[in-house]
Amino acid sequence: MTNKYMIFIANWKMFGGLNSLNTINSVNRFLKKFKYKKLIKIIYCPPSTLINPMSVKLKNSKISVGAQNCHENQKSGAFTGSINTSMLKNVGARYVIIGHSENRQSGESNELINRKIKSALKFGLKVIFCVGETSQERKKKFTNKILTKQIKLGLKKIDNKKNILISYEPVWAIGTGVIPKTKELLKTINFIKKKFKNYKVLYGGSVNPKNINQLKNIDNLDGFLIGGASQNSKKFIDIIKKTYN
Numbered sequence: 001m002t003n004k005y006m007i008f009i010a011n012w013k014m015f016g017g018l019n020s021l022n023t024i025n026s027v028n029r030f031l032k033k034f035k036y037k038k039l040i041k042i043i044y045c046p047p048s049t050l051i052n053p054m055s056v057k058l059k060n061s062k063i064s065v066g067a068q069n070c071h072e073n074q075k076s077g078a079f080t081g082s083i084n085t086s087m088l089k090n091v092g093a094r095y096v097i098i099g100h101s102e103n104r105q106s107g108e109s110n111e112l113i114n115r116k117i118k119s120a121l122k123f124g125l126k127v128i129f130c131v132g133e134t135s136q137e138r139k140k141k142f143t144n145k146i147l148t149k150q151i152k153l154g155l156k157k158i159d160n161k162k163n164i165l166i167s168y169e170p171v172w173a174i175g176t177g178v179i180p181k182t183k184e185l186l187k188t189i190n191f192i193k194k195k196f197k198n199y200k201v202l203y204g205g206s207v208n209p210k211n212i213n214q215l216k217n218i219d220n221l222d223g224f225l226i227g228g229a230s231q232n233s234k235k236f237i238d239i240i241k242k243t244y245n
Contacts, residue, residue: 002216005039007165007202007223008240009128010230011068011097012046021050021057023233028061030237036244037062041223043095044230045128048083055092066095066128069103072115074122085116085123096120097225099130099154101171110153117158126163128225129154130204135172143170144191151196166201167225168192173205175227180205182214189220209238216243 012020024044031037045066046054055065071082088096098120099113113129120127131150133143151166158164168188173179180188185203192201203215204225215224224243229235 002219002243003036003039005041005222006243007041007043007200008236008243009043009045009066009095009097009167009202009204009223009225010236011100011204011225011227012044012050012231013068013102013227014047015231016046016050018050018053020046020231021054023231024054024057024063026233027237028058028063030240031062034240039244040240042240043128045095045097048088051088051093052091064094065092066097066126067093068097069100070096070098070116070120070125072112072119074119085120085125089123089125093125095126095128097128097130097167099150101130101132101169101174104130105171110150113154114156114158117154117164121158121160121163126165128165128167128202130167130169130225132169132171132173132205138170138172143188147188147192148195151192155196161198164199165222166192166196166199167204168201169204169225175206177206177208179207179211179215182217185215186218186220189218193220207239209235209242212239212242 043064043066045068067088071084098116133146137146200222202223207224207226208229
């Protein structure tokens with residue numbers, strides 16, 4: 001059991017329509033009755049199509065809404081299909097995920113991520129900054145080297161620690177059902193916190209109700225970025241419950 005303040009982020013990825021918003025009702029009811037509710041922060045990051053209706057639905061709730069990505073350009077322009085940070089904030093987003101491994105694999109560079117973070121902070125959005133190594137980098141024992149490079153370049157010329165959450169999500173754990181061993185994860189989180197002081201650090205990558213009992217034993221974690229399991233309200237609630245039981 002933990003008795004510290006924890007952050008639970010639901011990353012819905014490319015999932016959900018308007019009817020999916022009903023699943024949040026049970027999470028909202030649970031949060032109101034949960035005896036540890038003052039120790040948790042819940043953030044939902046749905047597809048862009050659901051940000052506004054979700055933020056309206058949660059207007060009088062303690063649950064916050066975020067976006068899954070953003071364009072780096074701070075002004076409107078000829079970027080078909082893109083959404084910048086001022087537009088996201090306008091429809092109700094308060095957070096934004098930047099640097100997710102799925103986007104890094106699609107070509108996002110550290111320099112581009114840095115520009116996105118600067119844009120997000122300028123328009124008052126809090127940033128969920130994702131970093132992580134591939135399986136090959138892990139096998140070569142390059143994890144610390146990769147994380148250092150990603151964080152240094154991603155946060156270059158940025159000193160706004162209170163509005164940035166770092167989420168360690170090893171690429172090899174995303175959607176695989178495999179998570180780092182307890183000692184390995186503890187060592188990596190300790191490295192990040194020692195190297196980059198005063199940042200809250202979360203873990204993301206195949207978090208589910210079955211492995212949360214292992215993950216909650218990592219005392220230096222400040223929360224979890226949850227993918228597929230967060231699309232199911234029962235699983236999401238179970239993760240939160242088990243973190244405190």
